[in-house]
Amino acid sequence: METKALGTSEVKITPIIMGTWQAGKAMWVGIEDAETIKGLRAGFEAGITTVDTAEIYGQGHSEHIVGQALAEVRDQVVYATKVFPNHLKYDQVIEACEGSLKNLKTDYIDRYFLATNIYQKQILARQCKMISHPGCIYQSSYKYSTSAI
Template sequence: MEYRKLGKSDLSVSVITFGAWAAGGWMWGGTERKQSVEAIKAGYEVGMTSIDTAPIYGQGTSEEIVGEAIKDLPRDKVQILTKFGMRWDLTKGDLAMHSKDNSGKAIDIYKYAGKESVIYECEQSLKRLGTDYIDLYQIHWPETVTPIHETFEAVARLKEQGKIRYAAVCNYSASQVSEADLVCEIVSDQVPYSMMNRKIEEELVPYCINSQKSILAYSPMERGLLTGKIKPGHSFAEGDARSEMKIYQPESIEKVNAFLQKIKPIADEQGATLAQLVLKWTIEQPGITIALAGARNAEQTIQNAKAAELKLTSQHIEFINSELSKL
């Protein structure tokens, strides 16, 4: 495993970080708690020491699973990345979506990051995670009700109190990162980025490179699409949000799989899977510090971690990018 520091901080994280959204079950058609705990532990054993979670993933379930998985591990050898700013228990802020919890009960999700809410959410996360500090505390989404400076004054207070080590953002534009950074040093921005979604290369990547901030790429495998294992007509479990997404419709799946077959020889020559190749390509892109990879069980985690071991030449990357430009 390779480790990289976030921004100008001394926080080193594994280039392949465990993404615990699916572990929470929410929007992924449920979860198997025991397998998720084992998946996180297996990651630690092969050097995947960083875990990214959020309160909203299963409305506390994901954080509880992470807490259970790390309780017997040395705390200073594990990096916990969690979030704040999405409430399902409070009708305040911007309505983000109508949804259902893991039991099927209807819930409304709000984006809200008022001062008192940030402090409250941190306390709840610490309890669920079973720890007294969070390594990286990230606002989950921008919201329009609370001024950015107010939100990050609360984050700065948490940092002063030692409850969090570093502050970060998710889904922020370059200008929003810059605004937050005036109040509290921001070390990273977690955003969607994959072979199929490269929008951030235009503005955010140059900004982060120039200002020495890290980019954490989420959904680098487009929730499984870039593994090559999803075929046209794939049947998703009830509650799995992927079934309604345009990129998961048969025509799109067919086009992506044809591209994957073209780059598969690069994986084959190293005895690697397509998923491993995709993850390695992601962390080799300019400005990208780490890639988040979810897993349902220990074997998937171990396979994800092996992506860091692949060797990609500039010719490999040029070929992949050339084929991508044809899509």
């Protein structure tokens, strides 16, 4: 499947992105981990190499399932995950990122978003200017870049 650059970054994403909210199982019934893993692997085999998840989806369960399903092909997929707005203090962002890295079974996250509104994205962007963590790469999902804030 053809990929395109995400904004002005060097990250290449597929036009179809696998979303994994249901994989977290919270608020959903009948979701089986084995079927989710099979679906993620089938998506990858079909050429979908971009996966969206979040620490809040099932309190990290979704990230864990993504990591379990795609660890063997990690160098061929793009992980986009999100920090939740109740983790915006400096130490909380670092802790959340480290939790996501562990859940995803990886040493880097391709795009780290804030799962909420613009005001909170601006707060995170300011804090990310101060954060130096080898696994966390901040990217606002809105038009604001860290340099513009």
